[in-house]
Amino acid sequence: MRLPKFEHLQPESLEEALDLLSEHGEEVKVIAGGTDLLVSMKQRLFTPKYLLNLKGLAELDFIRDGNEGLRIGALTKLTTIIKSPLVREKFPVLAQAAGYVSAPPLQNMGTLGGNLCLNTRCFFYNQSQFWRQARPPCFKTGGEVCHVVKGGDHCYSVYQGDLAPVLIALEARVKLAKKGGRRVIPLLDLYTGQGEKPIALEAGEILTEVEIPAPAASWGGDYQKLRYRGAMDFPLVGVAAVLSQNEGGCAGAKVVLTAVASAPVVVEEASRLLEGQEPDEEIVARVAEAAYEVARPVANIGSTPLYRRKMVRVMTKRAITNAWGTE
Numbered sequence: 001m002r003l004p005k006f007e008h009l010q011p012e013s014l015e016e017a018l019d020l021l022s023e024h025g026e027e028v029k030v031i032a033g034g035t036d037l038l039v040s041m042k043q044r045l046f047t048p049k050y051l052l053n054l055k056g057l058a059e060l061d062f063i064r065d066g067n068e069g070l071r072i073g074a075l076t077k078l079t080t081i082i083k084s085p086l087v088r089e090k091f092p093v094l095a096q097a098a099g100y101v102s103a104p105p106l107q108n109m110g111t112l113g114g115n116l117c118l119n120t121r122c123f124f125y126n127q128s129q130f131w132r133q134a135r136p137p138c139f140k141t142g143g144e145v146c147h148v149v150k151g152g153d154h155c156y157s158v159y160q161g162d163l164a165p166v167l168i169a170l171e172a173r174v175k176l177a178k179k180g181g182r183r184v185i186p187l188l189d190l191y192t193g194q195g196e197k198p199i200a201l202e203a204g205e206i207l208t209e210v211e212i213p214a215p216a217a218s219w220g221g222d223y224q225k226l227r228y229r230g231a232m233d234f235p236l237v238g239v240a241a242v243l244s245q246n247e248g249g250c251a252g253a254k255v256v257l258t259a260v261a262s263a264p265v266v267v268e269e270a271s272r273l274l275e276g277q278e279p280d281e282e283i284v285a286r287v288a289e290a291a292y293e294v295a296r297p298v299a300n301i302g303s304t305p306l307y308r309r310k311m312v313r314v315m316t317k318r319a320i321t322n323a324w325g326t327e
């Protein structure tokens with residue numbers, strides 16, 4: 001499959017990039033590592049007139065320690081995150097999850113910003129144009145039908161990024177920039193939960209930086225990922241757990257799921273069940289049950305929804321046990 005024709009824009013500063021984005025509006029798409037976008041373009045899911053390459057923006061490629069936590073630029077490669085002594089020391093669970101993304105060649109190209117801004121996926125969507133032509137367009141491609149949920153009134157495509165659940169569990173914020181405006185939002189708010197338009201970026205806006213606040217003195221985290229081939233696949237289920245500890249037991253807990261809905265899902269019950277407790281077998285089982293309850297996979301990526309949902313239970317137990325054990 002060949003790429004469609006496009007014009008390549010190569011800004012040398014963030015300001016120039018934002019000017020170009022504002023100038024070209026809907027006709028331009030941002031490319032970082034290109035590991036996801038170029039596949040989608042070959043499949044004619046996107047045929048932008050312009051590709052704006054962020055590669056020249058060295059100002060977005062950094063990992064910095066600060067009083068308020070760690071700051072990571074959007075253009076930082078996954079391999080850099082995996083190998084960074086700062087990340088490995090301060091947030092080992094982030095390096096762990098980045099190491100589970102795809103395979104080393106894609107980690108060498110793929111960036112943090114591209115990972116967080118991943119489009120949602122579906123068996124009926126991530127296909128060549130030729131393949132898709134056999135069916136009428138669905139909600140995600142401008143039609144009025146869903147091929148997965150018969151009678152469904154919206155798109156159920158799945159958010160399958162590996163880093164978002166971990167960073168949401170760490171209460172990360174993201175910096176967004178467009179011409180004439182900057183804003184900082186909790187990472188969780190970047191996700192709309194709508195399969196048709198899953199990322200809450202405004203027109204001409206890009207993600208520039210991730211801020212991870214300094215955690216409690218004693219804490220631990222873990223990320224569990226279910227996938228067909230450990231060597232390269234997207235998650236069928238992913239569970240991130242971050243637990244902090246004090247003399248009274250668990251002082252705070254965040255459990256976040258990926259690959260079970262159109263956005264990462266926070267298991268709200270987890271903190272209520274775990275706080276002030278020692279996470280013994282019974283409590284961990286109750287949190288796992290709460291995670292099972294909020295996970296609503298449908299049959300649009302690999303495996304069956306029932307198996308994926310059952311594995312949410314299993315992965316949640318493992319993630320909590322490991323997070324507690326690493327403290």
Ligand SMILES: Cc1cc2nc3c(=O)[nH]c(=O)nc-3n(C[C@H](O)[C@H](O)[C@H](O)COP(=O)(O)OP(=O)(O)OC[C@H]3O[C@@H](n4cnc5c(N)ncnc54)[C@H](O)[C@@H]3O)c2cc1C
Pocket residue numbers: 029030031032033034035036037038039054074075078100101102103106109110111112113114115116117118119160161162163201205206207208232233234235
């Ligand atoms: C075979 C294969 C397996 C994969 N497995 C996994 C996996 O297991 N887990 C996983 O999480 N991902 C996986 N991916 C997806 C992808 O490789 C990674 O998520 C990677 O981190 C994406 O980063 P990128 O820089 O290449 O993004 P790109 O492809 O450049 O961009 C992805 C999207 O983000 C947008 N974008 C990029 N940067 C920004 C920015 N700074 N601001 C705003 N928008 C931006 C682009 O416009 C595009 O829509 C896989 C991909 C392939 C091809």
Ligand code: SF4
Pocket residue numbers: 121122123124125138139140141145146147148149154155156157195300
């Ligand atoms: S979930 Fe339904 S609407 Fe969404 S991409 Fe798949 S088939 Fe299309």
